Amino acid sequence: MKILIAEDNFSDRLILKKIIESQGHEVLEAEDGVQALAACNEAPPDLVLLDALMPGIDGFEVARYLKKQYSAHYLPIIFITSLTDTESLVKCIESGGDDFFTKPFNQVILNAKINAFQRAKELYHTVTEQKNEIEYHTQHLLQEQRVAKRIFDNIAHKGALDEPYIRYEVSPMSVFNGDILLAAKRPLGGLNVFLGDFTGHGLAAAIGAMPASDIFFRMTTKGFELYEIIQEMNTRLNSVLPTGYFCCAAVAEIDFDNNSMKFINCGLPDAYIINRNTGELESLHSTHLPLGILDNDKLNVQIDMRPFKEGESLFICSDGVIEAEDDTNQMFGEHRLLEALKEGATSGCAFEQVHERLKPFHRSREQADDVTYIEVKNHKEYEFDVFHTVDEVFSKAGPSDSTIEFSLGPNSLRNFNPLPVLTQHLMSIGNLRSYRTQVLTILTELYSNALEHGVLGLNSELKKSAHGFAEYYRQREQRLKSLQQGFVNICISHLNESHGGSLEIIVEDSGKGFDYQSVKVQSSQDGLSGRGYPLIYRLADSLEFSNNGSRVKVVFKWKARRSTEK
Amino acid sequence: MKETIEQLKQLLGDEFSVLVSAFEQDNRKHIDSIEQLIDNDEAEQVSRQVHSIKGASSNLGALELASVCQQLEAQAKAGDLSNAKELLSQIKVEFEKAIKVLQSV
Numbered sequence: 001m002k003i004l005i006a007e008d009n010f011s012d013r014l015i016l017k018k019i020i021e022s023q024g025h026e027v028l029e030a031e032d033g034v035q036a037l038a039a040c041n042e043a044p045p046d047l048v049l050l051d052a053l054m055p056g057i058d059g060f061e062v063a064r065y066l067k068k069q070y071s072a073h074y075l076p077i078i079f080i081t082s083l084t085d086t087e088s089l090v091k092c093i094e095s096g097g098d099d100f101f102t103k104p105f106n107q108v109i110l111n112a113k114i115n116a117f118q119r120a121k122e123l124y125h126t127v128t129e130q131k132n133e134i135e136y137h138t139q140h141l142l143q144e145q146r147v148a149k150r151i152f153d154n155i156a157h158k159g160a161l162d163e164p165y166i167r168y169e170v171s172p173m174s175v176f177n178g179d180i181l182l183a184a185k186r187p188l189g190g191l192n193v194f195l196g197d198f199t200g201h202g203l204a205a206a207i208g209a210m211p212a213s214d215i216f217f218r219m220t221t222k223g224f225e226l227y228e229i230i231q232e233m234n235t236r237l238n239s240v241l242p243t244g245y246f247c248c249a250a251v252a253e254i255d256f257d258n259n260s261m262k263f264i265n266c267g268l269p270d271a272y273i274i275n276r277n278t279g280e281l282e283s284l285h286s287t288h289l290p291l292g293i294l295d296n297d298k299l300n301v302q303i304d305m306r307p308f309k310e311g312e313s314l315f316i317c318s319d320g321v322i323e324a325e326d327d328t329n330q331m332f333g334e335h336r337l338l339e340a341l342k343e344g345a346t347s348g349c350a351f352e353q354v355h356e357r358l359k360p361f362h363r364s365r366e367q368a369d370d371v372t373y374i375e376v377k378n379h380k381e382y383e384f385d386v387f388h389t390v391d392e393v394f395s396k397a398g399p400s401d402s403t404i405e406f407s408l409g410p411n412s413l414r415n416f417n418p419l420p421v422l423t424q425h426l427m428s429i430g431n432l433r434s435y436r437t438q439v440l441t442i443l444t445e446l447y448s449n450a451l452e453h454g455v456l457g458l459n460s461e462l463k464k465s466a467h468g469f470a471e472y473y474r475q476r477e478q479r480l481k482s483l484q485q486g487f488v489n490i491c492i493s494h495l496n497e498s499h500g501g502s503l504e505i506i507v508e509d510s511g512k513g514f515d516y517q518s519v520k521v522q523s524s525q526d527g528l529s530g531r532g533y534p535l536i537y538r539l540a541d542s543l544e545f546s547n548n549g550s551r552v553k554v555v556f557k558w559k560a561r562r563s564t565e566k
Numbered sequence: 567m568k569e570t571i572e573q574l575k576q577l578l579g580d581e582f583s584v585l586v587s588a589f590e591q592d593n594r595k596h597i598d599s600i601e602q603l604i605d606n607d608e609a610e611q612v613s614r615q616v617h618s619i620k621g622a623s624s625n626l627g628a629l630e631l632a633s634v635c636q637q638l639e640a641q642a643k644a645g646d647l648s649n650a651k652e653l654l655s656q657i658k659v660e661f662e663k664a665i666k667v668l669q670s671v
Contacts, residue, residue, distance in 0.1 A: 009592065010592055011626070012622055012625055014581065014588065015585070018577045018578050019577065022577065082617065082620060103621045103624050104570075104625045104632075107573075
């Protein structure tokens with residue numbers, strides 16, 4: 001060690017120097033306080049032996065200065081003193097002294113003290129090194145999370161989260177902590193909602209968030225089915241996420257028009273259906289493993305199809321809500337969440353109740369877990385615009401005089417959804433894009449009628465009750481699985497006309513047809529569902545049945561619109 | 567005193583003579599100035615100078631000298647110099663004794 005001796009008395013200094021040097025330490029000498037400070041400024045020693053009474057700047061002052069100046073260092077000070085009164089000794093300690101050494105000098109005691117400080121010094125070094133290392137890693141981690149957040153913010157957008165029937169909360173963290181909340185309108189009206197909670201923080205979590213968000217928005221706007229979106233996400237997450245990383249998620253496809261909802265919970269806490277009319281809650285448990293762990297065959301996505309009646313709302317949250325803690329380390333817990341939801345149920349403000357009650361629970365359990373929750377309300381005071389506006393285009397680009405034909409056999413009907421492919425083709429016809437939702441609606445209705453009522457022979461009456469609704473979808477799945485023969489043929493022709501175009505859609509199925517005269521009488525639908533023809537009547541220019549109702553021809557004419565003249 | 571001196575000789579080796587002459591010179595200076603300080607009635611300064619002699623002499627094992635120094639220091643610290651001249655002459659006697667012992671070994 002390098003030890004500074006500050007002692008004005010030559011003979012005392014000489015003796016100290018000899019004792020310390022005999023133990024192999026390096027000695028710096030100072031005859032007074034000024035010299036002592038100068039020596040320290042030049043190179044701080046490892047230990048200071050300081051005489052209390054020196055001319056000029058005395059030892060107390062030197063000690064005070066050194067402790068202040070080198071507060072970040074470990075610089076122990078031993079006062080050399082022949083003072084014996086308590087008051088003086090207290091003054092030594094108060095000014096920053098760590099120990100005393102009294103005259104007459106005792107070599108054994110001095111050596112023991114120096115050795116003790118040397119051990120403390122070594123310990124201090126180790127601890128400092130470890131602290132620096134931890135600090136470095138923490139900084140690194142925070143930086144990583146900030147970068148992740150920035151990357152994620154750049155690709156993510158709010159989608160439909162700002163719709164009036166949605167209330168949501170995501171923690172206002174500056175770093176990415178693993179939760180993502182996405183909502184997008186479906187082209188046929190209605191809404192897809194996704195709440196995901198990735199394990200881990202920072203980049204590892206963001207790596208999965210990016211493709212998940214991308215797949216969600218892209219496939220939703222193209223009209224893919226919910227199970228297809230989830231399977232695609234699962235496949236992608238399975239391939240990008242490192243082992244041990246995964247994404248708990250709850251996903252809903254809400255159809256406000258039909259008052260129905262498809263829902264799946266993969267590892268998130270219970271979601272809830274809140275009934276405003278009765279004040280009752282229904283739990284939607286997790287039924288699947290989180291995304292990104294199994295391949296699709298093993299994950300075996302089974303989507304719950306259920307009514308979502310007027311007056312009901314859907315509440316989804318991440319586990320950060322339940323695990324949020326208050327100042328006394330109390331967790332918010334499921335019981336408080338349930339209480340809040342019940343309290344707000346009948347007044348239609350369950351979200352607001354949760355929000356209010358969560359306020360004291362502002363700390364998160366682990367380092368920082370996101371607190372994310374959302375309520376989507378199917379309440380009649382909100383307008384659900386079935387057809388959201390799209391950019392209008394004026395152009396005759398693309399395959400504007402073309403015909404596309406599709407023939408689907410049993411295997412294709414089971415495993416393949418032709419709508420995204422058809423849509424993609426149709427939407428490349430430049431000026432048809434303005435009518436994307438109308439065209440998609442017509443196609444979807446025609447296809448699902450042909451498949452479900454035609455090929456599978458399902459009875460739409462079933463869907464009128466809540467129980468039958470689930471039964472309907474159970475039967476649909478079962479019949480699809482065991483389908484041996486049958487077909488759906490689709491033929492779409494497009495014609496250019498002087499101020500727009502016309503689309504002729506013919507859908508033919510292997511079913512035995514139905515009493516198509518009766519649908520014309522029906523003017524509006526009520527209940528959960530019926531065949532979608534009344535909607536098509538509203539949208540299409542003509543609708544013709546033939547072959548006992550198993551062949552239907554729809555003509556959709558449209559005018560090219562100019563959005564903004566440039 | 568002999569024992570302490572033996573230890574110091576062992577520790578300092580050749581430099582022991584340096585220690586002895588430094589001890590003699592420094593403290594002679596102190597004793598001279600104390601005489602003056604007592605005349606000027608500067609009790610605090612007297613206490614400081616005697617404190618220094620006390621520390622050094624105790625380290626060299628000159629315990630009688632240290633003991634007289636201790637008495638004068640305590641009185642001077644309390645502002646009492648009434649007895650100071652007498653104690654100072656005792657200090658001088660003990661100092662010369664100590665020097666003699668140091669030089670004899």
